[in-house]
Amino acid sequence: METAKEPEATILAGKSPEEIAQMIKAIAKNIRDSSMQIRETVRALRESGGLHEISEAVSIAAVAARDTAKDINETARELREKGVIDDTVNAISETASTAKETVKQFKSEANKTTANLKGVKRDVREIGKDVKEMRQTAKETTTDVSSERVSDSSSGVKGERDVLQKERAKKSGGGKY
Secondary structure (H helix, E strand, O other): OHHHHHHHHHHHOOOOHHHHHHHHHHHHHHHHHHHHHHHHHHHHHHHHOHHHHHHHHHHHHHHHHHHHHHHHHHHHHHHHHHOHHHHHHHHHHHHHHHHHHHHHHHHHHHHHHHHHHHHHHHHHHHHHHHHHHHHHHHHHHHHHHHHHHHHHHHHOHHHHHHHHHHHHHHHHOOOOO
16 A cells, blocks of 8 residues: 555655645546536436436346246256156166177177187188199199090000900900900
């Protein structure tokens, strides 16, 4: 508070009593002018109906706020008495619990599926190896058969003729062989 008085003391310090009197008169004049302006503003508001409208608007807003608060309070009381709030909380809790359990089940099934897929992957690899082996064996067999044909064909037509003759002889029941 002393800090507020110090500037005033500084302003008045070193001034003559006439200067101080003039300052006081100026302050008084400012107060009178401000009072007049306030009176004129209040009169203008009163005459225009502005004060009445503002007070009515504030009153209406206050009544509306009060009525709304009462309605909300009544509704909350009814919901509490009927157990709606408790039922809602319980339903939310049950839903959360069920969702949690469902997620656990999905995780478990996903883990089982992953394990099964690892086994399937291993089986597919083994089948692939078996198919390669079969292909190689078939290739080797085909190569052996064709080389036998080549060696048979080197013996010429004579070898084939002998086979045909043997077959005829068997059918006819005799012959050279």
